[in-house]
Amino acid sequence: MVSGGKRMLASPLTRSTRAGVPYRRPPAVEAQLLDVLATSEAESARRAGIADRSSPEALRDECLVHLARLAVRDGDAERFTLATGTLLRRCVGRMRRRFRSLGVAPDEVGDLCQAVVQQLMAAIVAEDGGADGYEVCFGRVLKCRVLNVFDAYERRQQRVDACDRLSDPLGDDETDDGTTREETLGGGEDVALSAERRMVIAEALGAIVDERHREAFVLRHLEDWPIGPRDATRPTISGRFDVEPRTITNWLKAAERDLAEWRAARGSAHA
Amino acid sequence: MKQQLEEVLEAYAASAPGPSRTALTEWTTRYPEFARELTAFTGRWQLLAWTADVELATEVDARVGEDEQLVLRGMSTAQAAFYGAIARHQAAAVREKSASAWDAVRPRPDGAVPKPVEAPITGLIRDAQHGGLAPDAFAERAGLSHVLLRKLDRRLIAPASIPVRVLADLADALGRSVSAVQAYMHRPPTFAAGVQHRANQAPALPTTRDDFFAAVRQDLSLDATRRDALLALPRPEVPAGTGQE
Numbered sequence: 001m002v003s004g005g006k007r008m009l010a011s012p013l014t015r016s017t018r019a020g021v022p023y024r025r026p027p028a029v030e031a032q033l034l035d036v037l038a039t040s041e042a043e044s045a046r047r048a049g050i051a052d053r054s055s056p057e058a059l060r061d062e063c064l065v066h067l068a069r070l071a072v073r074d075g076d077a078e079r080f081t082l083a084t085g086t087l088l089r090r091c092v093g094r095m096r097r098r099f100r101s102l103g104v105a106p107d108e109v110g111d112l113c114q115a116v117v118q119q120l121m122a123a124i125v126a127e128d129g130g131a132d133g134y135e136v137c138f139g140r141v142l143k144c145r146v147l148n149v150f151d152a153y154e155r156r157q158q159r160v161d162a163c164d165r166l167s168d169p170l171g172d173d174e175t176d177d178g179t180t181r182e183e184t185l186g187g188g189e190d191v192a193l194s195a196e197r198r199m200v201i202a203e204a205l206g207a208i209v210d211e212r213h214r215e216a217f218v219l220r221h222l223e224d225w226p227i228g229p230r231d232a233t234r235p236t237i238s239g240r241f242d243v244e245p246r247t248i249t250n251w252l253k254a255a256e257r258d259l260a261e262w263r264a265a266r267g268s269a270h271a
Numbered sequence: 272m273k274q275q276l277e278e279v280l281e282a283y284a285a286s287a288p289g290p291s292r293t294a295l296t297e298w299t300t301r302y303p304e305f306a307r308e309l310t311a312f313t314g315r316w317q318l319l320a321w322t323a324d325v326e327l328a329t330e331v332d333a334r335v336g337e338d339e340q341l342v343l344r345g346m347s348t349a350q351a352a353f354y355g356a357i358a359r360h361q362a363a364a365v366r367e368k369s370a371s372a373w374d375a376v377r378p379r380p381d382g383a384v385p386k387p388v389e390a391p392i393t394g395l396i397r398d399a400q401h402g403g404l405a406p407d408a409f410a411e412r413a414g415l416s417h418v419l420l421r422k423l424d425r426r427l428i429a430p431a432s433i434p435v436r437v438l439a440d441l442a443d444a445l446g447r448s449v450s451a452v453q454a455y456m457h458r459p460p461t462f463a464a465g466v467q468h469r470a471n472q473a474p475a476l477p478t479t480r481d482d483f484f485a486a487v488r489q490d491l492s493l494d495a496t497r498r499d500a501l502l503a504l505p506r507p508e509v510p511a512g513t514g515q516e
Contacts, residue, residue, distance in 0.1 A: 084349040092341040097323035117345040125356035144284035
């Protein structure tokens with residue numbers, strides 16, 4: 001922004017990674033920041049108000065964080081409200097879906113979203129560089145915050161480990177049941193990762209009632225995690241949930257039953 | 272420990288190419304004390320990648336109202352954070368000012384003479400000229416027009432209406448503190464230095480001072496860009512009942 005004839009430059013980031021490597025904004029973020037800071041405040045405000053990311057003039061989330069931090073430094077409530085408002089409009093929907101996907105009850109999603117927003121805003125107004133990560137990769141840091149907030153929520157809820165309900169052996173354990181990703185999801189369809197295909201997969205996964213079953217299904221059939229053993233030096237699904245491999249097998253069977261119902265309902269809906 | 276875990280998780284999330292089973296093996300080797308948490312984090316991360324990070328067409332319209340409510344709640348939180356930070360900055364500035372003022376005059380244990388407080392500004396334009404800065408250059412550096420600068424120099428602008436940013440830019444151009452500039456602005460209005468008047472009656476200064484923003488709007492010498500920039504500055508808040516103009 002041109003203020004009194006002086007050009008403003010993007011302030012450098014001050015934090016470093018755990019390995020001691022200083023945080024650096026990606027080149028695309030730096031370039032956009034230099035571009036927007038060279039324009040008038042009116043133009044900067046106009047672009048900061050564009051919530052649709054697909055617009056060619058929309059500012060990246062990382063740039064909006066930087067503009068919000070500048071507004072705090074300048075004591076400018078209007079610019080701060082504009083930048084943070086756009087950020088919120090862009091990310092609340094995704095936060096809500098994430099918490100629902102993790103199994104949070106609908107009437108508790110709002111509070112968890114608020115907790116994430118509080119952390120985001122506290123980082124933006126702080127002077128200790130707490131928001132530097134958001135200027136490097138906003139999406140990933142926000143997703144990390146969502147998972148941290150969910151983790152705290154889950155510990156508060158003191159969920160009862162329901163694996164006891166599914167501990168009866170229903171079949172072979174500790175072995176892959178032989179189904180393939182394609183057979184389980186789409187009846188033999190080729191699982192191409194197009195956006196449309198991902199939407200169908202997401203819809204199907206939403207039909208799996210228990211979120212642990214859903215996660216186990218994703219890890220087994222979409223991310224190729226082995227089921228067991230439980231005590232392993234490499235990641236396994238039974239190690240992830242700290243349950244016996246046969247419990248995971250039962251969960252996967254339950255997920256398959258949910259998917260079968262979904263396919264049947266979908267099939268009759270399209271009939 | 273909790274903070275360390277959060278730092279590790281954030282670093283893991285930000286690492287290339289992101290959380291995955293392959294990356295998990297590497298990170299649990301590096302941080303075995305957090306193996307359980309890293310594993311749970313990776314499982315959920317991948318779950319979200321296949322579910323919540325995909326926007327279903329059927330959901331978009333249905334959730335608009337719900338999302339709007341979340342945005343409004345979030346904005347309320349954002350405002351609280353902003354004004355909380357501003358209040359902390361102001362409190363810190365007051366403490367620092369008090370501490371430095373006291374530090375300047377308090378008796379020293381060894382009997383040393385306290386360092387003198389900052390000399391008051393005699394005139395904005397005059398002090399700038401003494402420092403080798405011509406009025407036009409001073410106005411340019413401070414982001415003002417010559418007309419506005421002269422009004423500020425004569426203290427014809429209500430000090431309570433002057434944005435903090437303008438005070439800071441003036442202080443920066445003069446090489447003085449913001450508090451010295453503020454103190455200058457609060458003194459009574461004055462005539463321009465060196466001006467002679469010819470009148471049957473003694474010339475009088477205005478009884479009320481201009482509002483800064485009104486002065487900006489009336490200043491025809493300002494170009495549109497600079498005027499917009501000045502008008503967009505936040506108006507300083509004046510505490511109620513202070514009697515400040």
